[in-house]
Amino acid sequence: GQSLEQPSEVTAVEGAIVQINCTYQTSGFYGLSWYQQHDGGAPTFLSYNALDGLEETGRFSSFLSRSDSYGYLLLQELQMKDSASYFCAARGNYGQNFVFGPGTRLSVLP
Amino acid sequence: NAGVTQTPKFRILKIGQSMTLQCTQDMNHNYMYWYRQDPGMGLKLIYYSVGAGITDKGEVPNGYNVSRSTTEDFPLRLELAAPSQTSVYFCASSRGGLGGNIQYFGAGTRLSVL
Numbered sequence: 001g002q003s004l005e006q007p008s009e010v011t012a013v014e015g016a017i018v019q020i021n022c023t024y025q026t027s028g029f030y031g032l033s034w035y036q037q038h039d040g041g042a043p044t045f046l047s048y049n050a051l052d053g054l055e056e057t058g059r060f061s062s063f064l065s066r067s068d069s070y071g072y073l074l075l076q077e078l079q080m081k082d083s084a085s086y087f088c089a090a091r092g093n094y095g096q097n098f099v100f101g102p103g104t105r106l107s108v109l110p
Numbered sequence: 111n112a113g114v115t116q117t118p119k120f121r122i123l124k125i126g127q128s129m130t131l132q133c134t135q136d137m138n139h140n141y142m143y144w145y146r147q148d149p150g151m152g153l154k155l156i157y158y159s160v161g162a163g164i165t166d167k168g169e170v171p172n173g174y175n176v177s178r179s180t181t182e183d184f185p186l187r188l189e190l191a192a193p194s195q196t197s198v199y200f201c202a203s204s205r206g207g208l209g210g211n212i213q214y215f216g217a218g219t220r221l222s223v224l
Contacts, residue, residue, distance in 0.1 A: 031211060042200060042215040043153070050211065087152055091211065096160055097143065097168065098213060100153040 004101035022088035030091040116216035133201030141206040142184040146197040
């Protein structure tokens with residue numbers, strides 16, 4: 001089957017750094033995506049890793065290790081507006097579709 | 111560009127009724143997807159399409175049907191609505207192929223079946 005695991009909740013304070021982990025089991029794996037979703041909103045794309053290593057996009061970075069079936073999203077200089085749910089999504093089935101993880105709810109405290 | 115547009119935004123159905131959720135995109139994307147998201151949960155893939163005339167089942171297809179007659183449109187049909195289909199439905203599109211790593215989502219349709 002195809003499945004992804006990530007922590008259900010993470011809490012951090014403004015200005016801190018937080019890491020959200022994701023492990024996956026996906027057939028025909030192409031890469032790992034990260035999406036942000038605010039309450040009542042639609043998911044929006046943050047980052048994608050096709051190859052092993054770190055991808056940096058502003059305050060957000062994402063890492064992938066194909067050999068460990070593992071990735072993480074790193075959020076730096078946390079702001080209140082970063083309070084949201086974060087989903088990892090594995091692009092699988094040889095690129096045809098995506099399987100989403102259950103989501104990690106991030107709460108940023110003042 | 112409008113991106114991915116879903117209609118309606120909200121709908122209440124009675125058990126046994128049918129309806130079609132509309133989804134259209136203006137980005138000329140080949141790949142389109144339908145997801146459902148139950149409260150506090152992740153997105154579950156219902157159906158997807160890799161091009162006009164081609165559709166395939168996702169993780170939770172029972173109770174739903176789709177068609178893809180054009181590149182732009184990917185409607186989702188609910189037949190004989192049941193309370194278990196109460197959810198938020200998201201349509202998404204992506205370019206597909208090696209460069210198709212980003213999914214663009216519509217604003218969602220919030221459906222209640224009572």
